[in-house]
Structures are given as C-alpha cells and as structure tokens.
Amino acid sequence: xxxxxxxxxxxAAFAPFxxxxxxxxxxxxxxxxxxxxxxxxxxxxxxxSGADGYPVISLFRAQPRRLPFTVTMLERxxxxxxxxxxxxQAPYLIVVALxxxxxxxxxxxxxxxxxxxxxxxxxxxxxxxxxxxDFLVIDRAGEASNCDEIHLRESWTIxxx
Amino acid sequence: xxxxxxxxxxxAAFAPFxxxxxxxxxxxxxxxxxxxxxxxxxxxxxxxSGADGYPVISLFRAQPRRLPFTVTMLERxxxxxxxxxxxxQAPYLIVVALxxxxxxxxxxxxxxxxxxxxxxxxxxxxxxxxxxxDFLVIDRAGEASNCDEIHLRESWTIxxx
Numbered sequence: 001x002x003x004x005x006x007x008x009x010x011x012a013a014f015a016p017f018x019x020x021x022x023x024x025x026x027x028x029x030x031x032x033x034x035x036x037x038x039x040x041x042x043x044x045x046x047x048x049s050g051a052d053g054y055p056v057i058s059l060f061r062a063q064p065r066r067l068p069f070t071v072t073m074l075e076r077x078x079x080x081x082x083x084x085x086x087x088x089q090a091p092y093l094i095v096v097a098l099x100x101x102x103x104x105x106x107x108x109x110x111x112x113x114x115x116x117x118x119x120x121x122x123x124x125x126x127x128x129x130x131x132x133x134d135f136l137v138i139d140r141a142g143e144a145s146n147c148d149e150i151h152l153r154e155s156w157t158i159x160x161x
Numbered sequence: 162x163x164x165x166x167x168x169x170x171x172x173a174a175f176a177p178f179x180x181x182x183x184x185x186x187x188x189x190x191x192x193x194x195x196x197x198x199x200x201x202x203x204x205x206x207x208x209x210s211g212a213d214g215y216p217v218i219s220l221f222r223a224q225p226r227r228l229p230f231t232v233t234m235l236e237r238x239x240x241x242x243x244x245x246x247x248x249x250q251a252p253y254l255i256v257v258a259l260x261x262x263x264x265x266x267x268x269x270x271x272x273x274x275x276x277x278x279x280x281x282x283x284x285x286x287x288x289x290x291x292x293x294x295d296f297l298v299i300d301r302a303g304e305a306s307n308c309d310e311i312h313l314r315e316s317w318t319i320x321x322x
Contacts, residue, residue, distance in 0.1 A: 021218060021220070021297070022220075023220055023222070026220075032221075032286070033223070033286035033287060034286075036223060036224045036226070036286070036287075037221050037222060037223040037224065037286070037287055037289075038221070038222045039219055039220075039221055039298075040219055040220040040221075040222070041217075041219050041302075042217040042218075042219055042302055043217075043218055043219055043220060044217065044218040045215060045216070045217055045218075045302075046207065046215070046216035046217065046218065046299070048216075054206060054207070055206070055207035055209075055216050055299075056202075056203040056204075056205065056206055056207065057182060057203075057204055057205040057206075057207065057244055057246075057275075057277065057299060058200055058201055058202050058203055058204055059182070059183075059184055059187075059200075059201040059204060060193075060198050060199070060200055060201075061184070061198060061199045061201070062194070062197060062198040063197045063198065065197070083218055085218075085246070085248070085297050087246070087248065087273070112248070112295075114218075114297070116218065125193070125194035125195075125197070125198070126194060126197075126198055128198075134273075136182070136246045136275070136297055137200075138207070138216075138218060138299055141202075141203055141206075
C-alpha cells in the first residue's frame, strides 16, 4: 500500500486547501483595546452558501487515532468552509486532497495551529493524536445536504510521525 | 464608587447577552466520524448583517488586567455577533449590560468556557486575567462601521475575584 509522507503544516503548503489559523499567518496585525490586546486579523474567512445556511460554532471532542493509519475515504462540504482550532496542546493530522484521483497530502499541525478548509475541499475526518482532544469548529448549519463522502480507489498509509 | 459583584458564567445567567460555548451548553450532541468524535452542535450562531459584511476568524492576544478594575466604558457591535474562545487555561472576566443606564454584570469564565455576544450587546473589551491569553475570535469583517463606544455616566469597580 502506498504511504503518505507527513509534511509540516505551513501557510504556503496548505494554501491550495485553506488557511492556517496562527498568529504568524496574519496579514494584518492591529493593536486594540487601548493597547491591551493584539488582533491577528481575519486569519480565515467563514464561507457559507445556500439559501438556508448560516455559520455556527460547535465543539468537537475527538478520540486519538493510532499510527500506522490507513486513509480509505475522504469527505467534502460543498456548501461551506470548515475551521478547526485545537483547544489543547496535542498535535493532530490533516489529510487533504485536490481531487479524489490524486495523492492526498498529510500535514502535521503543531499545538496552536488551527486550519480552515475552503468550501468543497476533500479532507479526511478529524485525526487527533496522543489523547482525547477538543476543537472549536466553525462551519455551516442548515437543512441542505452538505457532506459528500467517497471511498478511495486506492488506500494510503500514514506510517509514523 | 459602586462595585460589581462577580457572577459565575452560566448559560442561564448569560442568556440575555449571548451564548456560553462549552460542551454542557449543547442542546444537540452527535456521535460523528464513525464514533471517533462527538459534536456538541451549534453552541453559538454567527450573526452577521449588512450588505458588505462577512464572518471571519481572528486571534486576539490579550494582556492581563489587574483587580481592582474600574469599568468606565462599554462598546457594542451593531452589525454582528462576536465570539471569544480561550485557547489557554487562564480565567477571564466578561462585563455586559442590557443598556448603558443600568448596572452591568460581571461574569467570571472558567477555563474551557467561551462566549458569543449577541449582535448589539453592550460589553467591555476583553478582560484577561493572570497572564497573557490568546482567544479565537469569530466576528464580522466589512467596510461599514461596526463599533459604538460609550463612556458611562457612572463608573463601576470590580474589586477582586
């Protein structure tokens, strides 16, 4: 079975798939609240479409996965972006693909790094590591179906960190 | 100078001002990702209005305030909700008011508790405690002015935790 190499999560490498949410990724940094706080502004845009859709904030509590892990499926949300911000200090894996025929990418997020999948980006469901991990999630609510799921023709293994 | 008593942050007490973002506040809890994660769903709604507005995700890095602290002003965002989720383990204070003539409320958020101010809610800028604290912030971007600020006729002191 082919393997996926793990890449470090950087803004440049992740750009085709979405945004990295971390202070270093800010294009605009403002001093606010009379100098008592810094705003790392607009790190990600919440992109919700469809007449009945609206953005919501949820929490995900994810059980850790063990490596080696085999990627056999991907999903995408055609009607909205989806952001994940870790609330703890454990690393996690992000598996994304430009399309379902090409090799996915596996990125390792360091503590403090969140991500926002662009609307329609193929990705694997959350892959927490090491321990039960909470994430703040910003995505779309609404009646319309917003999840396509595909079983990949070829499976991919992530061997180890 | 009159003092504000500090109240614990609970969903019921905070309801007139917005939502508390924590697992216990979830009306719907779903098992997702083949049982490997739990979704505490739609804890807060991102409410953005105005033709040119859209929701964004930013990071705030706040310097800690010391008590006693005097509340002399409040602000509100007439065009959008504003959510704060702490990324660290320090507590923080939330000062809100139904209007600018009545006594504000001061709530103490425990670690793991985020909040979402309803659109137009009068509140004090972020009051981090103990140490420099990062927050994920979900609010509105756009050209239109979205911050009213008022100097209160009466000041209020928060004495101690």
